[in-house]
Amino acid sequence: MKINVSLEEAQELVLSMVNPVGETVVSLPAALGRVISRDLIAPFSEPSFDKSAFDGYAVRAGDTRSASSASPVVLQVIEEVSAGSVPVKKVVPGCAIRIMTGAPLPEGADAVVPFEDVEEALGSIVIRRPLAAGSGVIPTGNDVLEGEVIARRGRRVNALLIGVLASLGITRVPVYDQVRVAIINTGSELLDPSEKRQLGKIYVSNRYLLEARCREVGAEPVYLEGVPDEKGAIAGSLKKALEKADLVITTGGTSAGRYDVIKEALSIIGAQILFSRVAIKPGKSVIASHKDEKIILSLAGNPTAAMVTFDLVAVPAIKRMSGLEDPLLPVVTGILAGGFPSTSPRRRLLMARWKRQNGLGLIELAGKQGNVLKSSIDCNLLVDVPAGSPPLAAGQSVAAFVVGNLNDSLSEDE
Numbered sequence: 001m002k003i004n005v006s007l008e009e010a011q012e013l014v015l016s017m018v019n020p021v022g023e024t025v026v027s028l029p030a031a032l033g034r035v036i037s038r039d040l041i042a043p044f045s046e047p048s049f050d051k052s053a054f055d056g057y058a059v060r061a062g063d064t065r066s067a068s069s070a071s072p073v074v075l076q077v078i079e080e081v082s083a084g085s086v087p088v089k090k091v092v093p094g095c096a097i098r099i100m101t102g103a104p105l106p107e108g109a110d111a112v113v114p115f116e117d118v119e120e121a122l123g124s125i126v127i128r129r130p131l132a133a134g135s136g137v138i139p140t141g142n143d144v145l146e147g148e149v150i151a152r153r154g155r156r157v158n159a160l161l162i163g164v165l166a167s168l169g170i171t172r173v174p175v176y177d178q179v180r181v182a183i184i185n186t187g188s189e190l191l192d193p194s195e196k197r198q199l200g201k202i203y204v205s206n207r208y209l210l211e212a213r214c215r216e217v218g219a220e221p222v223y224l225e226g227v228p229d230e231k232g233a234i235a236g237s238l239k240k241a242l243e244k245a246d247l248v249i250t251t252g253g254t255s256a257g258r259y260d261v262i263k264e265a266l267s268i269i270g271a272q273i274l275f276s277r278v279a280i281k282p283g284k285s286v287i288a289s290h291k292d293e294k295i296i297l298s299l300a301g302n303p304t305a306a307m308v309t310f311d312l313v314a315v316p317a318i319k320r321m322s323g324l325e326d327p328l329l330p331v332v333t334g335i336l337a338g339g340f341p342s343t344s345p346r347r348r349l350l351m352a353r354w355k356r357q358n359g360l361g362l363i364e365l366a367g368k369q370g371n372v373l374k375s376s377i378d379c380n381l382l383v384d385v386p387a388g389s390p391p392l393a394a395g396q397s398v399a400a401f402v403v404g405n406l407n408d409s410l411s412e413d414e
């Protein structure tokens with residue numbers, strides 16, 4: 001067992017023990033947000049035929065070579081083809097076919113002139129400029145070529161990918177299973193928010209917070225009853241959790257108090273401890289263990305500490321178990337909008353958000369740091385302050401882990 005590991009070591013130790021949980025096939029709409037489990041190959045080219053980019057006339061570019069205002073070319077219109085139908089005739093020299101946007105280019109034609117560029121009268125069109133071969137035509141395979149890889153295994157499905165798959169007739173999508181995450185809240189002081197308030201007790205926020213966070217990162221939370229600070233009860237809950245879930249998270253009972261009995265509960269069920277404590281603030285009190293080839297992450301009870309360590313240690317594990325190619329959190333570098341007054345003897349993670357000021361992207365630290373959940377509502381970054389740092393100044397460049405959607409905090413220019 002290792003004690004007081006670096007964040008990177010903690011992530012690596014956990015990641016080395018997890019693999020994608022399994023795969024399945026889902027319908028196209030249900031694939032949104034899921035991770036592709038096999039490379040998806042285009043079954044045909046798209047478009048699968050040369051088609052018109054305009055409502056206009058399909059012509060032979062060669063016929064228009066000499067066209068000018070002084071000496072226009074006149075072509076006879078021999079057919080009309082709309083999107084969804086197929087032309088019957090060929091465009092032979094001296095002729096044109098009226099064509100709508102998206103309709104297949106008739107044989108013989110190699111260019112389309114838009115309606116507004118010609119005059120049509122008495123079944124003929126008058127063209128006053130030459131057309132280049134291919135102009136006004138969307139060629140076969142312009143978007144996708146048959147056999148091309150559309151999406152690689154390990155990427156998440158977004159709305160645009162769903163559109164591409166639909167255009168290729170792909171209605172069943174191979175995806176990794178969603179990771180089932182059991183969340184056990186320990187603490188004799190905890191009440192469900194639906195219960196009546198009682199002196200000395202608090203409402204359980206970690207359960208709701210972490211369940212929601214699981215959903216935000218594409219995992220499926222598994223609900224388990226909260227348990228008191230009692231090793232037997234926690235051990236019983238851990239056993240149930242290991243049966244029902246792929247990853248187990250506990251909160252509370254990790255520090256030095258008399259009732260902090262997580263370690264004893266882990267020992268009762270025979271879990272092997274990988275490490276205890278991570279050299280960060282907040283969130284130092286993390287215990288990672290494994291049992292039955294499953295990881296149990298025991299996080300601190302303080303909601304912000306639990307959330308920070310969930311994001312930094314559990315989320316990479318969930319990402320790898322979900323099949324995502326790169327499990328680590330993205331890191332961005334940015335300029336601080338305001339300073340931070342304290343020195344940081346230990347490596348510190350500061351809650352922050354990406355904000356826009358006069359069109360410029362800046363990192364704004366949350367008003368309060370520490371175990372203050374409300375101040376973190378709009379945060380989507382964790383600024384990484386190395387151990388031994390002096391106070392931070394506005395305008396200074398810092399690195400930050402991206403833990404939320406950066407769009408969320410960019411709604412207005414402030």
Ligand SMILES: Nc1nc2c(c(=O)[nH]1)N[C@H]1C(S)=C(S)[C@@H](COP(=O)(O)OP(=O)(O)OC[C@H]3O[C@@H](n4cnc5c(N)ncnc54)[C@H](O)[C@@H]3O)O[C@H]1N2
Pocket residue numbers: 185186187189190202203204205206207251252253254255256257260283284285299300301302303305
């Ligand atoms: N003597 C020491 N005391 C503490 C230390 C230490 O090093 N030595 N570390 C402090 C730090 S830092 C943290 S973080 C906490 C970690 O404590 P535990 O993991 O044992 O958590 P609890 O004591 O059970 O709870 C801490 C705090 O959070 C509230 N809590 C617990 N569970 C929930 C929940 N599900 N939802 C909402 N709030 C919850 C709990 O009521 C406590 O207020 O230890 C410090 N102490």
Ligand code: MOO
Pocket residue numbers: 280281282283284285300302305371
């Ligand atoms: O270590 Mo505690 O987990 O800072 O908040």
